[in-house]
Amino acid sequence: MRPVPRTAILDRPLAPPRRRDSAATRGAILEAGKRQFAQFGYDRTVLREIAAEAGADVALIKRYFGGKEGLFVEALKSAIGAQDRLRGWDRAAFAREIATLMAGNPHAQEDRTQTFQFLLRAATSPSTAPLLNLAVQERFLGPIRDWLGGKESAARARVLAAVHIGFLVERLIRGKALTGPEREAFIDRAAATIQGLIDAPTPGP
Amino acid sequence: MRPVPRTAILDRPLAPPRRRDSAATRGAILEAGKRQFAQFGYDRTVLREIAAEAGADVALIKRYFGGKEGLFVEALKSAIGAQDRLRGWDRAAFAREIATLMAGNPHAQEDRTQTFQFLLRAATSPSTAPLLNLAVQERFLGPIRDWLGGKESAARARVLAAVHIGFLVERLIRGKALTGPEREAFIDRAAATIQGLIDAPTPGP
DNA sequence: AAGTTTTGTCAACAGGCATTGACTTTGCAT
DNA sequence: ATGCAAAGTCAATGCCTGTTGACAAAACTT
CATH class of the missing domain: 1.10.10.60 (Homeodomain-like)
Structure with missing residues (x-):
């Protein structure tokens, strides 16, 4: 290599x-x-x-x-x-903000994503994944769950985390930031998806 | 290590x-x-x-x-x-099937995810990232987009792919399959999220 | 100021692993 | 059968890299 x-x-x-x-x-x-x-x-x-x-x-x-x-x-x-x-974030703005972040801002500083990259790298390396499991559980999933609150918050947190991670990887693969109308469409869709997880109080039967 | x-x-x-x-x-x-x-x-x-x-x-x-x-x-x-x-999959069953797959079956052999795992690992391997980018674009995003069809299919495909990848990583971190009610809740939420991407024809303004 | 502890430097050492090239065996064509 | 090319084996070789321990320099103590 x-x-x-x-x-x-x-x-x-x-x-x-x-x-x-x-x-x-x-x-x-x-x-x-x-x-x-x-x-x-x-x-x-x-x-x-x-x-x-x-x-x-x-x-x-x-x-x-x-x-x-x-x-x-x-x-x-x-x-x-x-x-x-995490606490203190505006529930209404959160989804779109994350989505925008994930679309990639050509000018954005990479500070924010460094942590996630770290997690990602740790997660995808068989050598370190075990180390990560506990840490993520406690310091990542937990806070998200609490922040979400409501019904089935644990499951929603899990899915949200997964979605979030997914965007990161996708961005990693993509390499460059999206632009133009494609960017807009992507952000819309992503924001909607995330939002669905944030406030879904489970309509249930 | x-x-x-x-x-x-x-x-x-x-x-x-x-x-x-x-x-x-x-x-x-x-x-x-x-x-x-x-x-x-x-x-x-x-x-x-x-x-x-x-x-x-x-x-x-x-x-x-x-x-x-x-x-x-x-x-x-x-x-x-x-x-x-991909083609031939039932649109109605797809979401739940993927969600179930991602929750992990305690008894199943993991053959099903091997390809994706490979992609994921390749994604984090710097020298193959460019190759992967192209491949993903053509052979992954393309088919998904076509399969999805409808409005903004490209953006939805992108988000769907990201979500999919996210589940995979989450599962990688988690290590073991989910069980009991948590499993059910997770599958429900995940399926709903995916479904939202599959059939959303963008209600738009 | 002398002695001691902390901090930093240097130069091997050792294991793991991809790579290589020389050598052997097999299969196939003549 | 015989010879040649293809397929397979073997034993170095050498690099990369984490680890280690002996040594030097600074800082702190009394």
Whole structure:
């Protein structure tokens, strides 16, 4: 397989020589790890590269995280941890906002999607999927379910999560953002689909 | 990271000693490759294992496919090619069938999702993403769109595909099949979501 | 200022795995 | 039967990469 050009999204920050500070170093490594794991996935991420981006030495990864897997788990936790901002979202705007996000904004910053990419990569790699199961359950599905509320919130949360993930993958495959009328149609449809999951209180028999 | 138990889905067929036959050997390798790439992903698939399952020698992989990447691409093509069976599906039953499939049958063998798993893994493999993009467009999105028909069929197809993929990933993360009432609720919701995409002729303004 | 602990650097080491090329066997045509 | 090409086997080879431990430099303590 091709070596896969290992270019960073934006040119390596190349951290200025840090004054000795274990916390800062650890943090830098974690951050670089998060980014690279998200971009390349577990297997194709090389510790030496992470160290380089963090401006640290490989050996420190072992010291601070025990090894590659330790760093990954830590990075995963850190990435998922930021998912609490769900509450406070406007129920009416949510669907369309997500849909727009998923259509891909040619100008949007990739910050938002990094977490998801991370999850996605973790999910699709057999090596890390087991690690993900619990984390997703607790910190992802749970909050969504609570936010949704109402009847069958658990099932709706599951489906919603699935749909959401699906959009991410689709976007990943597609590569580029949609434009023009196709974009509009897509957003409409996607928003409607999501909305159906948000407020469906199950008409039931 | 865990070595990832390299157990086959169903016990290795362990092909009976083949009489010398390049076509058959090539085919066996391709088949084994398809299965293992789908199960383990590119990086964690080992050529020696493929060869073993095919009852062939590693060196033959080079001879017939040029190398690992060549085999992967070939396997991908082969997997994608088998997606024509869409037409003929019952529009009424489709949604629920997919939903059920995605909930996971505790007793079923997972053959059904193998192709999709493969696609998914390929999607996250950087070097094959471009190839996949095209393939998905032509052999996946196209047929779905035609099958859907009606207004905005392209956009609906896109969303449907995304949703479908999403279910797959969710299932991948979840690992085990759902059971009991949660299963029922999930299927109901998922089916409704999919159905909404199938027959929505866009009520529009 | 000396000694100690923390932080960081460097250079192997070792395992896994794709790749290679030389060698052997089989099948087939003559 | 015999010889040649195709098919299959085998044993290196070498790279990539995570891990490790010994060493150096800084920071902190007393």
